Amino acid sequence: MTVLGSANLTLAVVIPAHNEETHIGAVLAAIPAWVDRVIVVDDASTDGTVHVAEACGDPRVTVLRHDHNRGVGAAMRTGYRHAINGGFDLAAKMDADGQMLAEELERLVEPFAMGLADYAKGNRFYFRGAADSMPAHRGFGNTALSFLTKFASGYWHVYDSQCGFTVTRVPFLKLIDLDDLSEDYFFENDMLIKLNTLNARVVDVPISTVYGQERSGVKPGRVVLSFPPRLFARGTRRFWRKHLVTDFSPIGFLTIAGMAFGAFGTVFGGYHWALSVATGHVASTGTVMIAVLPLILGIQLLVQAFSLSVQASPGAREAAAYVAHFIARGAEKCR
Numbered sequence: 396m397t398v399l400g401s402a403n404l405t406l407a408v409v410i411p412a413h414n415e416e417t418h419i420g421a422v423l424a425a426i427p428a429w430v431d432r433v434i435v436v437d438d439a440s441t442d443g444t445v446h447v448a449e450a451c452g453d454p455r456v457t458v459l460r461h462d463h464n465r466g467v468g469a470a471m472r473t474g475y476r477h478a479i480n481g482g483f484d485l486a487a488k489m490d491a492d493g494q495m496l497a498e499e500l501e502r503l504v505e506p507f508a509m510g511l512a513d514y515a516k517g518n519r520f521y522f523r524g525a526a527d528s529m530p531a532h533r534g535f536g537n538t539a540l541s542f543l544t545k546f547a548s549g550y551w552h553v554y555d556s557q558c559g560f561t562v563t564r565v566p567f568l569k570l571i572d573l574d575d576l577s578e579d580y581f582f583e584n585d586m587l588i589k590l591n592t593l594n595a596r597v598v599d600v601p602i603s604t605v606y607g608q609e610r611s612g613v614k615p616g617r618v619v620l621s622f623p624p625r626l627f628a629r630g631t632r633r634f635w636r637k638h639l640v641t642d643f644s645p646i647g648f649l650t651i652a653g654m655a656f657g658a659f660g661t662v663f664g665g666y667h668w669a670l671s672v673a674t675g676h677v678a679s680t681g682t683v684m685i686a687v688l689p690l691i692l693g694i695q696l697l698v699q700a701f702s703l704s705v706q707a708s709p710g711a712r713e714a715a716a717y718v719a720h721f722i723a724r725g726a727e728k729c730r
Contacts, residue, residue, distance in 0.1 A: 398501055399429060399485075402508035406562075407432040407483040408500070409474030411467045412491035416442040422489065423451045425497035432457065434477050435491070436470040439463050444491075467559075468582030472573045479568055487562040494605045495560045502721070503562045506598045509720070511713040513567050513595035514586070516553070517560035517602035521718075540584070540622060547630030548587040549637070549704060550597050552711040556584055560602055567595050581625055588629045592637050596710030598717050646707065649700035657693025660686050 399406055408430050412419055419435070426433055433456045435448045448458045459473055471488060478486040485507060489495050495517070506512035520537075537557050544556035561583070570593055577585045590597060638647030664686030667678045 398505050398508045404484040404504070404507060405431045405482075406485045406487060406504060407434055407474075407478040407481060408487045408489055409434045409436065409471060409478060410489050410491050411436050411438060411470030411474065412440065412444050412448070413438040413464065413467075413470075414440045414442045414444060415491035416440070416444045416447055418493040419444055419491045420447045420451060422491055422493055422497070423448065423453060423456060426453070426455075427497060427500060430455065430487075430500070431483065432478070432481060434459065434474045436474045437461065438465060438467070438470045466578035466582075467580060468576055468585070469578040471582055472576055472578075475563075475568050475573060479565055483565055485562055486565055486568060488559055490559050496603050496605060499560075499602050500562075502600050502602065503560065506600065506713070506717045507562065507564065509717065511596065511717050512562075512598040512710065513564045514590050514597045514710075515562045515600050516555070516583075516597065517558040518553075518555045518599040519558055519602055519604040520555050521599070521601035540626075543623060543626045544584050544587060547584070547626040547633065549591040549633065549708060550587055550710070551705045551708040552714050553587065553597055553599055553708075555599070556587060558602070559583055561586070564595075567593060577625075581622060584622070584626060585629060588626075588633050591709060592633055592641075594709045596713050598710055598714040600717070601721065646700050646703050649696045649703070653693045653696030653700060655693070656689040656696065660688070660690030660693060664690065 406429075408426060410419075410422065410433065412435055415422075423433065423435070433453065435456060435458045437445045437448070437458060437460045439461045445458060445460060448456060457477070459477060461470065461473070474488075475486055485504060487500060487503065489497070489500070499517075503515045503517065506515050537555060541554050541556045545551050545553065548556075557580075563586075567590065571586075571589050576582060576589070587597065634647070634650070638644045638650070664683075667682050667686065670676075671678050
């Protein structure tokens with residue numbers, strides 16, 4: 396009996412595809428027999444991707460088509476809706492370029508069978524040397540974006556934010572406004588940010604890094620310029636909703652108070668410093684203290700808010716429990 400069979404859970408695998416004629420056949424052939432449905436979403440390919448997918452001979456495969464290219468996020472929204480309408484318990488995402496090993500799908504669904512996760516994602520950096528095959532520029536960019544995504548999403552225990560090998564509990568997909576999810580490669584980051592507002596437990600799962608002759612659709616220059624401001628905007632919206640609107644939490648109070656005290660100390664101190672420079676009169680000790688004390692207090696409050704945010708990362712304990720289980724059972728090291 397498979398992991399999911401013992402837990403009585405059903406799984407649909409969503410595969411967004413755009414011009415993957417040379418890889419999609421092998422990807423579909425490798426899907427484990429215990430997967431219930433495979434949903435290929437063709438994002439207006441101009442090659443034979445659709446023909447190869449439809450000719451694979453697997454009755455579990457359903458091919459959906461976009462009439463124009465909309466992006467991987469839009470393809471996933473289409474696939475997720477199909478999984479929701481199909482009544483599946485879990486919905487996985489696998490890319491069509493062969494960079495994800497289908498046999499490792501069992502690792503990603505195992506936390507659900509153990510009752511530990513609402514969202515599981517691959518982490519290609521967990522084992523030392525596991526990501527050595529990743530191109531250097533991708534590794535650096537992934538590290539930087541993972542760090543920024545921690546701030547934006549509130550999932551401080553999660554790494555490798557750009558990994559697209561994921562599994563989501565379908566009831567959470569029903570709670571997310573799918574139309575508001577980004578249509579491009581920002582999709583993975585956006586999912587984490589939205590899941591945090593629902594307190595979904597996210598578990599990182601060690602997976603392999605596979606790079607061959609595939610050509611990535613990600614444009615490094617576009618990512619560097621567009622992702623940081625989008626992470627800031629989405630992260631600010633998440634913070635406002637989670638810590639100030641749905642629940643006025645200590646994190647929200649400490650952050651607002653810290654910013655207020657810090658801003659007052661900075662503005663007051665800056666004004667009197669400029670005034671001293673212009674007039675040649677040294678500011679009094681009292682004036683300096685009025686500037687310094689609020690600034691120090693503000694920094695301390697922000698540090699405390701940061702500490703509470705890290706401790707409140709949803710799924711951190713569950714993620715640690717799964718990794719401990721993963722290691723204890725002597726799981727094969729990722730390659």
